[in-house]
Amino acid sequence: MSPRKGERRAKRDKPTKARKGPYTSNKGKGKPWDKKGSPSPRKSSDSKSPRDRGDSRDRSGSRPSRVSRDRGDSRGQRPRPQGFRPTRPGDSPSGPRFGGKRSEDRGEKSRFQGVHRIEGKLATKNSSPGYKVYDEKLVKRGRDEYRIWDPYRSKVAAALAKGLKEFPVREGSQVLYLGASSGTTASHIADIAGTVWCVEFSKRMMRELLPVCEKKENMVPILADARHPWEYANSIGDVDVLIQDVAQPDQAGILLNNHDTFGFPEAMLSIKARSINSAMDPKKVFATEIDKLAPRFEILQKLDLAPFEEDHVLVNLRQK
Numbered sequence: 088m089s090p091r092k093g094e095r096r097a098k099r100d101k102p103t104k105a106r107k108g109p110y111t112s113n114k115g116k117g118k119p120w121d122k123k124g125s126p127s128p129r130k131s132s133d134s135k136s137p138r139d140r141g142d143s144r145d146r147s148g149s150r151p152s153r154v155s156r157d158r159g160d161s162r163g164q165r166p167r168p169q170g171f172r173p174t175r176p177g178d179s180p181s182g183p184r185f186g187g188k189r190s191e192d193r194g195e196k197s198r199f200q201g202v203h204r205i206e207g208k209l210a211t212k213n214s215s216p217g218y219k220v221y222d223e224k225l226v227k228r229g230r231d232e233y234r235i236w237d238p239y240r241s242k243v244a245a246a247l248a249k250g251l252k253e254f255p256v257r258e259g260s261q262v263l264y265l266g267a268s269s270g271t272t273a274s275h276i277a278d279i280a281g282t283v284w285c286v287e288f289s290k291r292m293m294r295e296l297l298p299v300c301e302k303k304e305n306m307v308p309i310l311a312d313a314r315h316p317w318e319y320a321n322s323i324g325d326v327d328v329l330i331q332d333v334a335q336p337d338q339a340g341i342l343l344n345n346h347d348t349f350g351f352p353e354a355m356l357s358i359k360a361r362s363i364n365s366a367m368d369p370k371k372v373f374a375t376e377i378d379k380l381a382p383r384f385e386i387l388q389k390l391d392l393a394p395f396e397e398d399h400v401l402v403n404l405r406q407k
């Protein structure tokens with residue numbers, strides 16, 4: 088069951104713990120950043136994330152404040168997704184039409200906030216110009232630099248390329264990312280959103296994620312197990328959007344547990360059939376997982392990610 092309104096409000100009112108570099112739930116077991124050559128953990132006083140600055144303006148200073156962000160009105164209406172426009176005539180079945188050559192040349196925005204189309208490819212405006220996360224191509228357009236977003240390396244990019252109709256990540260969004268790995272997708276999300284809380288339980292991946300979080304100051308590394316959200320609950324504030332990409336047998340259960348704790352209104356879940364049951368028909372696996380979510384979430388869209396990822400779907404969810 089989702090948390091009751093009173094409980095969620097009480098949790099939101101709770102002061103967020105002072106942040107001291109990457110959060111970890113395995114105190115005393117050694118930290119990946121202790122290794123020689125790894126970046127030292129960020130101190131809360133060094134951080135310039137919107138949360139730590141005590142305001143919610145983005146790097147460009149143009150982001151709407153958290154208070155003014157559209158979360159629905161006082162009559163309890165559902166927040167209206169910003170940046171979403173209904174499918175337009177001319178959109179191809181394989182994906183949305185992002186604009187003609189003229190807009191591509193300027194790296195113009197697509198229908199979704201922060202998602203651009205350059206040379207026919209998806210891209211985000213690089214919040215750390217000159218810095219590459221996974222050897223992606225960097226493209227200059229005027230004063231801005233864009234990072235080409237590879238749908239073969241990122242399931243969120245694959246979903247956008249396959250015709251995602253609503254993209255819950257918006258400028259200023261507070262995103263909880265489960266299974267951040269080395270930060271390939273999380274870094275593109277960080278180019279768009281306000282804060283990205285990056286949960287990853289592999290120390291090896293965390294070692295690769297840390298330098299990315301050093302460069303992208305709105306990415307917060309959290310060394311923890313996504314199956315135990317209570318371990319990082321005190322390190323995280325309000326969550327607007329959950330993005331989950333963990334190869335685990337109970338993928339819907341992990342999302343629901345995190346929803347019990349954080350009560351996010353929107354989520355994108357990547358389901359990998361083989362991690363749940365390699366013997367069962369993937370379609371049955373997807374249907375079983377989605378059935379578990381349906382009582383609590385509206386299933387906005389279910390996208391097969393082939394040919395970018397085989398036997399994967401991305402499910403776009405909104406809390407009922």
Ligand SMILES: C[S@@+](CC[C@H](N)C(=O)[O-])C[C@H]1O[C@@H](n2cnc3c(N)ncnc32)[C@H](O)[C@@H]1O
Pocket residue numbers: 240241242265266267268269270271272273286287288289292311312313314332333334335
């Ligand atoms: C497929 S990779 C994620 C790729 C990443 N989302 C991207 O697109 O850049 C899955 C990641 O989830 C992590 N993972 C798996 N189970 C986890 C758990 N229970 N808690 C936290 N991370 C987990 C793995 O260590 C791995 O790095």
